Amino acid sequence: MAKRDTPNTYFAWYNDDDRLAVVVRQESSDSSKGTTSGEYDTYLDSTVSNGIQLTMHSKYEELTEVTDDLQVDAKLDSVMHTYVLDYVKSRLLEDMGQIEASQYFRKRFQVGVARKPSRKSGVRVLAVPEL
Amino acid sequence: MTVKNIVDQIESLYGRQSHIYVMQLINDALLDIASEKQHYVVEEKISLTSGKRWYDLPADCIDIVKVEILDSNSRYNLIPKLADYHRLLKSDPDSGTGDVS
Numbered sequence: 528m529a530k531r532d533t534p535n536t537y538f539a540w541y542n543d544d545d546r547l548a549v550v551v552r553q554e555s556s557d558s559s560k561g562t563t564s565g566e567y568d569t570y571l572d573s574t575v576s577n578g579i580q581l582t583m584h585s586k587y588e589e590l591t592e593v594t595d596d597l598q599v600d601a602k603l604d605s606v607m608h609t610y611v612l613d614y615v616k617s618r619l620l621e622d623m624g625q626i627e628a629s630q631y632f633r634k635r636f637q638v639g640v641a642r643k644p645s646r647k648s649g650v651r652v653l654a655v656p657e658l
Numbered sequence: 659m660t661v662k663n664i665v666d667q668i669e670s671l672y673g674r675q676s677h678i679y680v681m682q683l684i685n686d687a688l689l690d691i692a693s694e695k696q697h698y699v700v701e702e703k704i705s706l707t708s709g710k711r712w713y714d715l716p717a718d719c720i721d722i723v724k725v726e727i728l729d730s731n732s733r734y735n736l737i738p739k740l741a742d743y744h745r746l747l748k749s750d751p752d753s754g755t756g757d758v759s
Contacts, residue, residue, distance in 0.1 A: 531727065531728070531729050531730045532729060532730050533729070533735070534726075534727035534728075534729050534735040534737055535727075535735050535736060535737050535738065538727050538737040539737055539738050539739065539740040540722075540725040540737055540738075540739055540740065541739060541740045541741075542715070542722060545714065545715050546712045546713060546714055546715060547712070547713045547714075547715055547722065547725065548711050548712050548713075549706065549711065549713065549725070549727075549737075550711060550740065567740060569709060569710065569711040570706060570707075570708060570709075570710070570711075571708055571709055572708060573708060574705060574706065574707045574708045575705065575706040575728055576705050577703040577704070577705060577728065578704070578705055578706025578727060578728045579703065579704040579705070579706050579713065579725065579726070579727060579728075580701060580702075580703050580725070580726040580727075580728070580734045581701065581702045581703070581704060581715075581722065581725055581726075582699060582700070582701050582722070582723040582724045582725075582726075583699070583700055583701075583702070583715075583716070583719045583720070583721065583722050583723055584696035584697075584698065584699060584700075584719075584720040584721050584723060585692075585698050585699070585700040585716070585718045585719060585720060586688070586689065586692045586698070586718040586720060587688040587689075587691070587692055587698055589685050589688070590661055590681055590684055590685055590688075591681075592661070593660070593661045593662045593665065593677055593681065594660060594661070594662060595660060595661050596659070596660045597659050597660070597661075597684075598659070601688055602698050603688065603691070603697075603698075604697055605659070607691060608659040610687070610691070611659075611664065611684055611687045611688070611691075612659075612664055612667060612668075614683065614684075614686070614687035614690065615664060615668060615680060615683045615684060615687065616668070616671070616672075618683045618686070619668065619672055619675065619680075619683070620672075623672070636687070636690075640690075640691055640694050640695060641694065643695060
């Protein structure tokens with residue numbers, strides 16, 4: 528329990544492609560487990576319901592109904608909605624064999640998405656090292 | 659803008675189209691946009707389980723922004739990412755024996 532008093536002192540995380548690993552720094556050596564003080568190992572204390580909160584960038588929600596809204600249901604910023612329309616036009620024109628027109632709308636889609644600024648938040652500071 | 663709005667605009671330009679197909683194209687567009695720009699931030703809670711090191715990430719996850727642990731005062735605390743785990747960690751008990759390093 529002591530480790531959960533100040534989790535940022537003991538816990539750490541890392542990940543591979545599709546999994547998250549949560550580990551805990553060992554306070555003392557334990558020859559039976561083969562761990563030494565300062566090493567990280569699996570959490571072995573009591574299970575905590577909703578004990579990990581993961582904040583992540585996610586894919587947009589999939590639309591399944593014609594009444595679904597891009598902003599409300601897919602969570603797509605309203606600025607991006609016209610680019611979705613460009614994409615659909617591009618694909619349909621491609622199906623119709625109108626490659627030049629298709630590429631025009633595909634380019635509009637790509638430029639529009641690239642130009643949309645990332646949402647910025649928080650305080651910005653220069654990370655200048657103290658010498 | 660709803661799917662219906664897009665279908666209406668498309669049909670006014672190119673004639674009758676399958677709504678299911680247009681909806682699939684819209685979902686393709688959403689995937690393309692998500693691969694370029696990560697605007698959609700989601701929080702998910704998972705139980706911290708004794709003896710478990712690896713937790714499956716949700717299928718929709720593109721990348722992890724931060725991980726927090728519920729402290730003993732029921733508040734979430736940010737925890738650091740372990741950068742050099744290959745040197746620090748002992749073996750993963752879920753997958754077998756032997757040191758990682």
